[in-house]
Amino acid sequence: MATRTRLPGTPEPMQMFEGRAGVRIAADHWGDPDRALILLLHGGGQTRHAWKGTGEQLAAQSMWVYSLDSRGHGDSDWSPDGDYSQDAMIGDLTEVIARLGDQQPVLVGASMGGGVSLCAVGEGLVQARALVLVDMAPRIEPEGAGRIMDFMHQKPEGFDSLEEVADAIASYQPQRKRPRSLDGLKKNVRLDETGRIRWHWDPAFLGDGRRGEIDARWDRMQEAAEQLADQKVPTLLIRGGLSDVLSEDGARAFLETCPHAEYVNVTDAAHMVAGDRNDIFTSAVSEFLKGLPAR
Numbered sequence: 001m002a003t004r005t006r007l008p009g010t011p012e013p014m015q016m017f018e019g020r021a022g023v024r025i026a027a028d029h030w031g032d033p034d035r036a037l038i039l040l041l042h043g044g045g046q047t048r049h050a051w052k053g054t055g056e057q058l059a060a061q062s063m064w065v066y067s068l069d070s071r072g073h074g075d076s077d078w079s080p081d082g083d084y085s086q087d088a089m090i091g092d093l094t095e096v097i098a099r100l101g102d103q104q105p106v107l108v109g110a111s112m113g114g115g116v117s118l119c120a121v122g123e124g125l126v127q128a129r130a131l132v133l134v135d136m137a138p139r140i141e142p143e144g145a146g147r148i149m150d151f152m153h154q155k156p157e158g159f160d161s162l163e164e165v166a167d168a169i170a171s172y173q174p175q176r177k178r179p180r181s182l183d184g185l186k187k188n189v190r191l192d193e194t195g196r197i198r199w200h201w202d203p204a205f206l207g208d209g210r211r212g213e214i215d216a217r218w219d220r221m222q223e224a225a226e227q228l229a230d231q232k233v234p235t236l237l238i239r240g241g242l243s244d245v246l247s248e249d250g251a252r253a254f255l256e257t258c259p260h261a262e263y264v265n266v267t268d269a270a271h272m273v274a275g276d277r278n279d280i281f282t283s284a285v286s287e288f289l290k291g292l293p294a295r
Contacts, residue, residue, distance in 0.1 A: 007190070007191060008186075011187060014027060015027045017096045018099075019071060019091065020071075020088055023076070025077075026074055026075035029066045029067070030056055031058070034064070035063050036105075037097075037102035038105060038108060039066050039106070040108045041070065041109040041112075041116055042067075042073070042110055042112070042113050044201075045073075045151070045152045049067075049188075050110070053282065054285070058289075066096070066100070070089060082207060084202075084204070086116060089116045090120045090126075093120055105129065106129050106130045107121060107130075109134065110274065111136050111271065114134055114135070115136055119220055122227040124227070124231075128233055130236070131228070132238065135240050136245075138254065139222075141246070144244035151168070152199070152206055154168060159198070160197070162182040162186070165182075165188070166179070169185070175242060175276065188200055232260050234291075236285070237254055237263050238263075239265050239266070240266055240272070240276065242267075242268065242276075243271045243273075244271065246271070251263065264284045266280050266281060
């Protein structure tokens with residue numbers, strides 16, 4: 001396994017869990033353990049830090065919130081055998097839930113985390129109180145998904161500076177303002193054994209051998225959505241209005257499969273909805289949670 005050194009000043013995980021096959025899962029948490037549990041699952045190439053603002057705001061509303069680094073991302077372990085399958089990620093999720101002791105959490109999943117959450121709930125592996133899908137449904141746009149993979153594959157040789165990292169992010173997310181300080185980027189990268197800056201994820205996460213497994217996820221997600229419709233689990237789909245990953249047609253197809261689901265379209269956000277418009281996103285999640293039946 002390649003050397004992974006965290007940059008100075010990068011936040012330490014608040015807690016570590018043992019996931020599937022001993023892979024350790026890093027987490028941050030906020031709020032009152034006596035309240036209902038909310039688990040936040042990020043997208044591919046993101047980390048638990050993507051949810052910090054949302055986690056803090058939901059905790060301020062008397063909720064118990066955990067944000068997890070998926071295996072191979074952030075401060076979680078890299079899988080020793082390169083297992084980044086959906087089953088492995090669902091296994092990590094169920095292990096974390098078992099250790100937290102609340103067997104009916106609310107799952108909030110963005111992109112990759114949304115697919116994991118949808119399958120875990122639809123297949124009955126997690127008895128969720130509710131499900132929030134963020135710019136993810138069984139039908140997505142290949143071009144948008146391809147842009148994500150292109151972004152994650154760039155600069156395999158690493159970066160010379162955080163300025164170069166900022167340039168790469170700006171080219172992928174032109175709708176966002178470039179940050180004045182680059183310190184916030186430190187938590188998205190690591191140092192290798194030569195001191196070069198690299199993305200935080202395991203390169204094996206992008207392995208060519210996973211192509212078939214990734215393609216099969218969409219059929220699996222559609223079947224999970226059909227099961228979700230039968231279960232009537234309270235569900236909210238949030239789409240970024242500027243997203244090139246989940247189109248309006250893709251969102252409507254999911255709503256036809258799950259007519260009980262609620263829908264919010266954040267008009268001036270792209271695929272990374274929470275990062276683009278955290279205020280509107282968190283407000284939508286909060287209003288949805290307020291409407292859930294009392295436990």
